[in-house]
């Protein structure tokens with residue numbers, strides 16, 4: 559058994575978890591997450607639903623993006639992973655799992671706040687993979703701050719930069735390279751519809767992403783490109799203990815859903831596979847809600 563699979567025996571399954579209080583600097587690492595998240599390493603089975611497609615996944619090193627990368631690779635897609643350079647240890651581990659699926663894997667680290675990187679990322683991915691069929695806009699920044707008075711302009715700007723301004727730039731570039739039948743999938747959030755007061759800037763970007771998804775979907779449809787969104791609820795990822803939640807809220811994270819537990823990244827990736835696949839050929843401007851049960855639009 560390879561090294562990463564033996565590590566996975568300690569990963570959380572679909573049981574209710576009560577993570578201990580913990581804190582990591584941004585961006586968090588899956589390697590330091592307690593318990594480790596389940597990205598489908600052992601469980602995700604592909605069914606040739608993306609064979610021959612080429613995908614760029616931002617934030618593909620960990621959490622939801624890593625689960626999407628594993629699922630896409632096992633469905634037969636070549637994958638370019640974008641992530642921050644500090645996340646190289648997580649990216650290397652995920653890339654080794656993709657390698658075992660026998661697909662092409664490319665590493666494109668960089669900071670989406672830097673214009674030169676975000677303006678060239680899609681072209682870099684298309685060049686590395688020999689074309690591009692799918693863009694997953696998944697990178698995100700979430701920092702909990704208790705009050706508007708304590709929310710600094712620098713944080714608001716950074717959150718908007720990573721979560722929504724980069725999405726405009728990447729999508730603009732993708733419209734130039736995606737073929738007819740191509741697909742863009744944006745990660746929004748339950749926060750777009752039911753914002754928490756301590757995530758004011760983050761929730762505002764997620765509302766913007768939901769709205770952007772609809773107007774872009776209408777424009778891109780004229781080129782035969784489908785644009786949709788996934789809105790996760792509470793999912794156990796490194797985002798949460800790297801100031802994404804107040805530390806004392808972590809043991810109860812996700813316990814307020816109808817299922818009474820947080821979700822794992824592997825429970826979100828099938829929505830991306832479906833939206834990316836040709837089976838979703840008549841689905842545009844839609845949002846798939848993956849949240850363990852919460853009131854939703």
Ligand code: NAD
Nearest residue numbers: 617620621622641669670696697698747790792793795797
């Ligand atoms: P995560 O920390 O595993 O992934 C977020 C990724 O964003 C990081 O791995 C990092 O690569 C990337 N990123 C952050 N800042 C960046 C920057 N400046 N430049 C380049 N990349 C950067 O956490 P996750 O929860 O899997 O987050 C993925 C997406 O899911 C985010 O958009 C997040 O808002 C969204 N989301 C998460 C939850 C949840 O409960 N975990 C719920 C709803 C939505």
Ligand code: MG
Nearest residue numbers: 586619620645
């Ligand atoms: Mg990460």
